[in-house]
Amino acid sequence: MKTDDLVILLANDVEPVERHAVGRRYVIAIGLGAAAAAALLVGLLGVRPDLAEAARLPMFWVKLAFVASLAGASLAVTLRLGRPGVRLHWAPTALALPVLAMWGLGGVELAEASSVERAALVFGTSWKSCPGLIATLSIPVFIAALWAMRGLAPTHLPLAGAASGLLAGAVGALVYCLHCSELGAPFLGIWYLIGMLIPAGVGGLLGTRLLRW
Amino acid sequence: MTHEGRADHVEIELRESFLRGRDGDSAAYQGLLEVLTAHLRAYFKRRLTAMPDEVEDLVQETLLAIHNKRHTYQASQPFTAWVYAIGKYKLIDLFRRRAVREQRTDSIDLLAEGAAELFSTADSDAAEARRDLHKLLAQLPDRQRLPIVHTKLEGLSVAEAARATGMSESAVKVGVHRGLKALAALIRGET
Numbered sequence: 001m002k003t004d005d006l007v008i009l010l011a012n013d014v015e016p017v018e019r020h021a022v023g024r025r026y027v028i029a030i031g032l033g034a035a036a037a038a039a040l041l042v043g044l045l046g047v048r049p050d051l052a053e054a055a056r057l058p059m060f061w062v063k064l065a066f067v068a069s070l071a072g073a074s075l076a077v078t079l080r081l082g083r084p085g086v087r088l089h090w091a092p093t094a095l096a097l098p099v100l101a102m103w104g105l106g107g108v109e110l111a112e113a114s115s116v117e118r119a120a121l122v123f124g125t126s127w128k129s130c131p132g133l134i135a136t137l138s139i140p141v142f143i144a145a146l147w148a149m150r151g152l153a154p155t156h157l158p159l160a161g162a163a164s165g166l167l168a169g170a171v172g173a174l175v176y177c178l179h180c181s182e183l184g185a186p187f188l189g190i191w192y193l194i195g196m197l198i199p200a201g202v203g204g205l206l207g208t209r210l211l212r213w
Numbered sequence: 214m215t216h217e218g219r220a221d222h223v224e225i226e227l228r229e230s231f232l233r234g235r236d237g238d239s240a241a242y243q244g245l246l247e248v249l250t251a252h253l254r255a256y257f258k259r260r261l262t263a264m265p266d267e268v269e270d271l272v273q274e275t276l277l278a279i280h281n282k283r284h285t286y287q288a289s290q291p292f293t294a295w296v297y298a299i300g301k302y303k304l305i306d307l308f309r310r311r312a313v314r315e316q317r318t319d320s321i322d323l324l325a326e327g328a329a330e331l332f333s334t335a336d337s338d339a340a341e342a343r344r345d346l347h348k349l350l351a352q353l354p355d356r357q358r359l360p361i362v363h364t365k366l367e368g369l370s371v372a373e374a375a376r377a378t379g380m381s382e383s384a385v386k387v388g389v390h391r392g393l394k395a396l397a398a399l400i401r402g403e404t
Contacts, residue, residue: 001341003250006273010280010393011243015386017235021284076326083285084298085324091254112261153282155302212401213278 022079022152029148030075030171033141037175040137045179059183062105066188067177069098070196071170078145078167081125081160082152095166099193106186121184127191130180134195138172142199146210154211161207162200169196220293223332235283246276251335253300258336260304267307269342275303277397297328316399349399350392357392360385 001009041047054060073094080086109121124130145164154160173196182188227245234242253275258267278299286295350358355378363374364385375382 001273001342001350003254003269003273003276003342004247006276006346007243007246007250009361010276011234012240012245012366012368013364013371014237014239014242015390016235016237017284083287083290083295084282084302085294085296085328086287086290087324153278153285153299153302155298213282213397 011185022082025148025151026075026079029144030141030167033144033168034171034175036140037137037172038178040140040178041175045133045137047178048181050181051178053180056211057183059185060177063176063183063188064174065171066098066102067173067192069203070095071167071174073098074163074167074170078149078160078163079152081156081163082149082154084153084155099189102185102189102193106184106189109185122186124182124184124187124191125182126182127187130176130182130187130191131195131198133179134169134173134176134192135198136172137175138168138196138199141171142203144168146203146206149211150213153213154207157211158204158207160211162204164207165203166196166200168203169199172196172199220329220332223292224293227332229298231283231286231292232288235286241279241293246279247294248335249279250276251337252296252332254339255334256300256331257304259334261307264311265340266343269340270344271303271307273342273344273346274400275300276399277393277400280305281394281397291325291328293328293332294324297324297331300331328391344400346396349396351394352399353392356380356384357388357395360388361392364389 012177048054073091077091077095080088080091081172106121110118113121145168146161149160149164173192176195182191220328223399225246229244230241230248234245250272254268257271257275258265261271277294282299282346286292349360353361359378360374360380363369363377364371369377371382373383374385378385380388
């Protein structure tokens with residue numbers, strides 16, 4: 001086929017593009033992925049029974065805000081990486097801020113704690129299982145986020161895979177908050193972060209293979 | 214007109230045609246794709262001096278990508294940078310397939326310069342494409358191939374194509390959409 005003929009083929013009777021196609025794709029992906037993660041949480045771990053009491057503690061909301069802001073920032077980075085020729089601008093900074101804030105808070109908590117309490121702030125009671133559980137809960141969103149990214153046009157494939165993985169990790173961590181009772185800032189700044197970085201790393205490694213277009 | 218003034222002019226004009234085309238204006242869209250073809254051809258010819266046979270195939274692959282990914286353009290971003298990023302991605306993808314180590318002369322920070330370079334030259338001297346899209350089209354299943362052949366090559370309306378194939382009108386539209394994506398996947402698969 002000659003290129004001129006291809007141009008005519010593409011332009012002939014061209015279908016109008018629906019508006020907000022990208023946004024809708026991500027709403028569906030994150031919605032379904034989060035619902036599947038919640039089902040996984042209920043089936044595997046159960047919702048913590050004292051959730052209503054925990055919701056009265058300010059730190060519970062700080063923890064939610066930490067995870068939710070990471071989810072929002074990683075979604076912003078993901079959407080930018082999915083559009084050719086769009087710069088990242090402030091998006092990586094938005095990703096770094098919640099982490100730095102949590103580390104700052106963790107530093108204050110550790111400085112004020114006695115040496116006996118410090119280990120409890122860092123390790124809590126669940127440091128061994130926390131990252132793996134967050135990574136497990138991120139699997140549905142991970143699959144959905146990569147599906148959504150395949151509908152966009154990423155030009156930096158490992159980065160786009162990593163951002164999609166981080167988005168999955170943050171949504172997985174958000175769901176995990178329904179089960180987990182840890183509230184120490186050092187714990188959250190270390191183990192939650194590692195849990196979210198596992199799918200990000202996997203996404204970075206798989207990006208080139210899975211996201212080519 | 215100054216060089217920068219000309220670049221702005223190109224940006225505004227192409228963006229306008231693209232947005233009209235994206236809303237379903239075939240004539241504006243065809244005009245745009247013709248202009249992009251000439252710019253992409255000149256750009257790829259310069260970058261593929263060692264593989265001149267690949268130029269026309271890559272132009273066609275990039276046009277198909279621009280079409281299939283047209284929903285990813287955001288009206289707030291420069292259109293020429295969007296096109297350049299797709300063209301450059303397709304070029305790097307070709308190098309990756311051919312296992313040629315790309316000379317990284319530019320990064321994402323040089324979008325404006327790259328776009329300016331892409332749109333500074335045009336080449337209307339089409340070589341014969343080596344890959345025949347007709348043959349790839351023939352490999353598509355009927356529910357994708359027939360809608361493309363009827364509405365795109367024979368110029369039937371969606372309603373006429375629906376009558377000719379016995380498909381519903383929405384199935385014809387979906388068939389065209391999926392078929393063009395499948396065509397892009399076939400191109401990737403064969404190289």
